[in-house]
Amino acid sequence: MTSLDPALRPRLPSPLRDVADDRFERHGVRLLLKRDDLIHPELIGNKWRKLAPNLEAAAGRPLVTFGGAYSNHLRATAAAGRLLGVPTVGVVRGQELADRPLNPSLARCAADGMRLHFVDRSTYRHKAEPETLAAILRAARAEEAYVVPEGGSNAEAVRGCTALGAELRGLADVVAVACGTGGTLAGLAAGLGTGQRALGVPVLKGGFLAADIRRLQEAAFGEPRGTWSLDERFHFGGYARTTPQLDAFADDFEQRHGLPVERLYVAKMLYALVALTEEGAFPRGTTLAATVTGRPFPAPPAG
Numbered sequence: 001m002t003s004l005d006p007a008l009r010p011r012l013p014s015p016l017r018d019v020a021d022d023r024f025e026r027h028g029v030r031l032l033l034k035r036d037d038l039i040h041p042e043l044i045g046n047k048w049r050k051l052a053p054n055l056e057a058a059a060g061r062p063l064v065t066f067g068g069a070y071s072n073h074l075r076a077t078a079a080a081g082r083l084l085g086v087p088t089v090g091v092v093r094g095q096e097l098a099d100r101p102l103n104p105s106l107a108r109c110a111a112d113g114m115r116l117h118f119v120d121r122s123t124y125r126h127k128a129e130p131e132t133l134a135a136i137l138r139a140a141r142a143e144e145a146y147v148v149p150e151g152g153s154n155a156e157a158v159r160g161c162t163a164l165g166a167e168l169r170g171l172a173d174v175v176a177v178a179c180g181t182g183g184t185l186a187g188l189a190a191g192l193g194t195g196q197r198a199l200g201v202p203v204l205k206g207g208f209l210a211a212d213i214r215r216l217q218e219a220a221f222g223e224p225r226g227t228w229s230l231d232e233r234f235h236f237g238g239y240a241r242t243t244p245q246l247d248a249f250a251d252d253f254e255q256r257h258g259l260p261v262e263r264l265y266v267a268k269m270l271y272a273l274v275a276l277t278e279e280g281a282f283p284r285g286t287t288l289a290a291t292v293t294g295r296p297f298p299a300p301p302a303g
């Protein structure tokens with residue numbers, strides 16, 4: 001019962017594809033798409049890179065993890081549980097959700113066998129504190145479970161994401177990724193070669209993420225690694241928020257490039273790259289790699 005289980009076999013390294021887009025070409029910038037969304041049909045994108053080492057560490061124990069009502073991480077964990085025959089418990093932010101019909105994302109988790117446990121927002125906010133965590137696990141009857149933190153980001157996950165950087169060594173100058181918890185960026189930056197840098201686009205409002213990323217690297221490697229920065233201007237109001245402008249951008253990108261654009265994260269990162277290129281942030285001759293960390297959910301209709 002490890003990540004080498006046939007049900008979890010990944011497509012790695014993930015494909016790297018050149019795209020022709022005049023918004024980059026006229027600034028002498030080359031755009032590549034790093035298709036992490038193709039790593040695995042159900043543990044999509046960075047979720048495979050972060051979960052696989054944790055599934056190995058859990059060694060078949062039940063898993064408990066945390067997320068919001070639309071969490072890609074909860075869905076990936078639930079799918080992993082079904083594929084491996086491992087029980088999963090999802091601690092969901094928002095007690096009020098317990099009394100409503102499940103949204104499609106949580107319904108998918110439940111259909112995959114995840115037991116959902118709803119907690120109020122204040123408890124959820126304090127879930128990393130040992131006493132609050134213990135109380136949540138007790139109430140969720142998950143005291144024996146292997147705990148994967150929110151978004152799947154812990155030291156194992158960060159080390160797992162170094163492979164993303166290693167796969168891109170020598171292939172791009174700047175590698176962009178959308179950030180939730182920052183775990184993927186922390187590992188990506190550590191895996192890149194000299195002269196390369198990682199650019200994170202946070203999708204949450206807040207300005208706390210740089211400190212979180214330093215902490216995650218400290219936990220994973222005992223020291224800071226790699227060259228990275230954040231551009232905090234492209235959250236579009238915060239997590240799961242969007243604007244008509246962002247929706248139009250994502251629709252257009254899908255049409256131009258035949259890429260299904262995940263809206264919570266990937267759309268904001270791609271928008272940021274176009275905006276930064278138009279601002280002249282990248283010298284002519286720069287090769288950008290945009291990490292496609294996910295796929296839309298629910299899947300868009302075919303055709």
Ligand SMILES: *Cc1c(COP(=O)(O)O)cnc(C)c1O
Pocket residue numbers: 045046072073151153178179180181182183184185262265266293294295
């Ligand atoms: C979870 C997720 C992210 C954020 O990853 P972090 O490691 O939490 O920063 C980015 N993109 C997609 C599509 C995701 O599902």
